[in-house]
Amino acid sequence: MSDSKSSALFERAQRVVPGGVNSPVRAFRAVGGSPVFIAKASGAYLFGESGERFTDYVGSWGPMVFGHTHPKVVAAIEKAVKNGLSFGAPTALEVEFAERVTALYPSIEMMRAVSSGTEATMAALRVARGFTKRDVIVKFEGCYHGHADFLLVQAGSGAATFGTPDSAGVPEAFARLTTVLPYNDIDALRALFESRGKEIAAVIVEPVVGNMGCIAPVPGFLEEIIALCKKHGAVSIFDEVMTGSRVARGGMQARAGLVPDMTCLGKVIGGGLPLAVYGGRREIMQQLAPIGPVYQAGTLSGNPIAVSAGLAAIELLDDALYERLEAASARLERGLNDAIKSTGASACVQRCGSMLTLFFAPGPIRNWSDAKQCDTKRFGRWHAAMLQQGEYWPPSQFEAAFVSGAHTDEDIDRTIRAAEKALRESA
């Protein structure tokens, strides 16, 4: 559907960048289209290279919780830029940022700032392994934790099988140290700890999944992860790179009233700049160099521009924002459900706060085996029909859509009408 400027840019891009994109899902392959090149963004809207406007439900894949180019974030960045771009030396800004983050997330007694969510999860697991002096990590099928070798492991038929790599270039030997369980399967988790509890360094989980579409944890699932880790001397890690300050100011852990051993943050916490965080219990984080034996470093870690954006973002996370997010997201959920009913589509909506997925399956979707039943072809047709109407929805069935504080009721209602039309057209 893409315009002529985007098509021309995509042509050029494909000659010099693999697939024409710097991150695979941007290529629109999962929906059979080709990407719109974005020239600028403001509030709830993206503007393509040809000037067309889209209502944005991707929000840069999560960071834009209050909408694009918020004046306070932009002003903080402009101010920081004038003082220097990077020093490779500590700054007051970093201290303030760490103080604000640790206050927001009680599970984080100490933290490190890094530049991406991938770095955060990778480093968190290294510290967990250093702390426990164990090698095996446990993840859940369909959860995405960035692209570190030992986390690109997803497959695994049935419970507690040894991992097999999900990407070429990941050695079997690395993948073997990652055990994959079905999401929301408390019994499988108990059985694994019963048999191999002494080998397990850490369990890493998306406390609400966004990366196979929006899937909430069943009651007791997150609690059991924390309890089993505690009992067996393993480290529980909530990867809140997506959910942090998205489903609630203090993330899913605040919503659920839980305190994991470690937490990873990214996306919202960086206000749209490359900034992420990992942290946790003091005795675990004290394993890090220069005070401990676990090495982790970064030339641009805690970059003053990024940290300034993060601080401005944290400043904006007030009650009014979360009330607005809930109201707008609930409105969208209701409208989509009505559209499903009126069109008789075989689909369901799952939502947690301002994360939401329209699954083309009757639902409920509780794990990856449920998710993969979805009619992805129909999703592709629905997506194209949405884009045609100026609605920029994530270009994959298995991604969460994000509502921002900048979406008005009129935006939401327009999206609902477009979604209903797209449901009819994609049938």
Ligand SMILES: *Cc1c(COP(=O)(O)O)cnc(C)c1O
């Ligand atoms: C996006 C994401 C990551 C990876 O973050 P990047 O900044 O893309 O490296 C890790 N975990 C979760 C849950 C994510 O949603």
